[in-house]
Amino acid sequence: MESEDFDCVVVGAGIQGSFTAYHLAKNNKRTLLLEQFVLPHSRGSSHGQTRIIRKAYDQDFYTHMMEESYQLWSQLEKEAGVQLYRRTGMLLMGPEMGEEFLLYKNTMERNGIPTVTLDPAEFSAHIPHVNRCPGHAAIVDTTAGVLYADRALRTAQEVFQRLGGVIRDGEKVIDIKPGTPVTVTTASRIYRAKSLVITAGPWANILLSHTNLHLPLQVLKINVCYWRERTPGMYSVGKRFPCFLQMGSEEHHIYGLPANEYPGLMKICYHVGSETDPDERDRQTDRGDIAILSRYISRQFPGLVPVPAVVESCMYTVTPDHHFVLDCHPSHRNIVIGAGFSGHGFKFGPVVGKVLCELALGRMPSYDLSPFKIQRFPSHSKAAL
Ligand SMILES: Cc1cc2nc3c(=O)[nH]c(=O)nc-3n(C[C@H](O)[C@H](O)[C@H](O)COP(=O)(O)OP(=O)(O)OC[C@H]3O[C@@H](n4cnc5c(N)ncnc54)[C@H](O)[C@@H]3O)c2cc1C
Numbered sequence: 001m002e003s004e005d006f007d008c009v010v011v012g013a014g015i016q017g018s019f020t021a022y023h024l025a026k027n028n029k030r031t032l033l034l035e036q037f038v039l040p041h042s043r044g045s046s047h048g049q050t051r052i053i054r055k056a057y058d059q060d061f062y063t064h065m066m067e068e069s070y071q072l073w074s075q076l077e078k079e080a081g082v083q084l085y086r087r088t089g090m091l092l093m094g095p096e097m098g099e100e101f102l103l104y105k106n107t108m109e110r111n112g113i114p115t116v117t118l119d120p121a122e123f124s125a126h127i128p129h130v131n132r133c134p135g136h137a138a139i140v141d142t143t144a145g146v147l148y149a150d151r152a153l154r155t156a157q158e159v160f161q162r163l164g165g166v167i168r169d170g171e172k173v174i175d176i177k178p179g180t181p182v183t184v185t186t187a188s189r190i191y192r193a194k195s196l197v198i199t200a201g202p203w204a205n206i207l208l209s210h211t212n213l214h215l216p217l218q219v220l221k222i223n224v225c226y227w228r229e230r231t232p233g234m235y236s237v238g239k240r241f242p243c244f245l246q247m248g249s250e251e252h253h254i255y256g257l258p259a260n261e262y263p264g265l266m267k268i269c270y271h272v273g274s275e276t277d278p279d280e281r282d283r284q285t286d287r288g289d290i291a292i293l294s295r296y297i298s299r300q301f302p303g304l305v306p307v308p309a310v311v312e313s314c315m316y317t318v319t320p321d322h323h324f325v326l327d328c329h330p331s332h333r334n335i336v337i338g339a340g341f342s343g344h345g346f347k348f349g350p351v352v353g354k355v356l357c358e359l360a361l362g363r364m365p366s367y368d369l370s371p372f373k374i375q376r377f378p379s380h381s382k383a384a385l
C-alpha cells in the first residue's frame, strides 16, 4: 500500500484534537485529522450541547490558561460568525471554611477574577428556588457561562478544513510505528508524518500501547441527567439562572447548567462515575450517582422533579491528580500526547490545541507544562520505557 505524507497527523477528532489540527493548519502545516467514527458522533467525551466555561479554579495555572482560552474562543466565534459562548455566571457553593472552597476563593482573589459574594439574604434574593446548605458560602464567578459544545466542535473542524486541513473520519488508527517519520496505519491507508499528536480521549492507552507507553488513566461513564422544572423557565438561561458547582457536602461535586438546550429541563450531574471500557460504554449500568442527585435535588432544588427526565452518557478520562497530560512521548519526541482531561478539559480546548501544536512543531510551549508532564507518574511510565 502506498503511503501519504503530512507534516502532522492528529489522531482523534474530539475537542482537543480538532483544536490542535486548527492551530497546526494556522501555522501552514499540512495536517491530517483522523477519527475512528463517522462525524459527528456521541461515543467519546466532546459531544452534547453544553459545557461550563469558567475562570474559577483551585490552581493558578488553570486560571492563567483560561485568560487566553476566552480570547481564543472569541476569536473562533468571529472567524466563523457563530455564537459559542453565553455568559451566565457560575455559582460556587461550599462549606465556608472548607479547604477546597477556600482554594477556589483565594485563586479567584489572587488573580483578580470578577466575583460577587452572596450573603444568605442576597442569596435568597438573587438565586430564587434554591435552598442553600446551612453553613455553606456562595460566590459567583461572573465570567463563567455555557459553551455550545457540539457547535464548537463542528466549528473548529470547519475552520480547520477551510484552512486547508484534511479530516478523514470513519478511519480507525490500528498501528503506529515510531520514527522519523512516524508511520500511522488505519484500516484503509498508511500515512507518514514528521510528527504525530495523540488526542484519543478514553482510547488513549489503546493507542499508546503501540508506542510501548501506558498512562494511569481511568475511564468513567458519566450519566448526564436532565431534570424537569415544575414551572417551565424557573431555572432557565433566559431567566439568567447561572451554572453552579456544589462542593463539599455529603456528596462529591455536583454541578449544573441552566435549562437551555431542552426547554424545561435543567442539566445536573455528579462529577464521579463508574469505570467502563470505552467500547462497551452502555454495558456500564451503575446508577448510584442518580440516587445521590435525586436526594440533592429534593433538598436544594424544590422547583425540579427529583427523577431524571432524560439521561445521556459521556465519558471522563481521569488521571490520579485530575490534571491533564500535555507532553511529548518520553522515548519519541515527535509523538505528542494530550490526554487525561479528567472531566474538565473542554473549556481549555483552544489553548490545549495551541500548546499541543507548539510541542508538535518542537517549539517552546507558551505555558509552564510541569503540572502536565508524564514524569509525574514515575512508576507507571518507567515500566513501559
Ligand atoms: C458529562 C461530561 C461533562 C463535562 N463537563 C465539562 C464542563 O462543563 N466543562 C469542561 O471544560 N469540560 C467538561 N467535560 C470534559 C470535556 O468534555 C472533555 O475533557 C473533553 O471533551 C475531552 O476531549 P478529548 O478530545 O480529549 O476526547 P474525545 O472527545 O473523547 O475525543 C477523542 C477522539 O479520539 C477518537 N479516537 C480514539 N481512538 C481512535 C483511533 N484508534 N483512531 C481514530 N480515532 C480515535 C475518538 O473516537 C474520539 O472522537 C465534561 C465531560 C463529560 C463527559
Ligand SMILES: O=C(O)[C@@H]1CCCCN1
Residues within 6 Å of the ligand: 052, 053, 054, 245, 253, 254, 255, 271, 343, 344, 345
Ligand atoms: O469543567 C467544568 O467546569 C465542570 C465542573 C464540574 C464537573 C464537570 N466539569
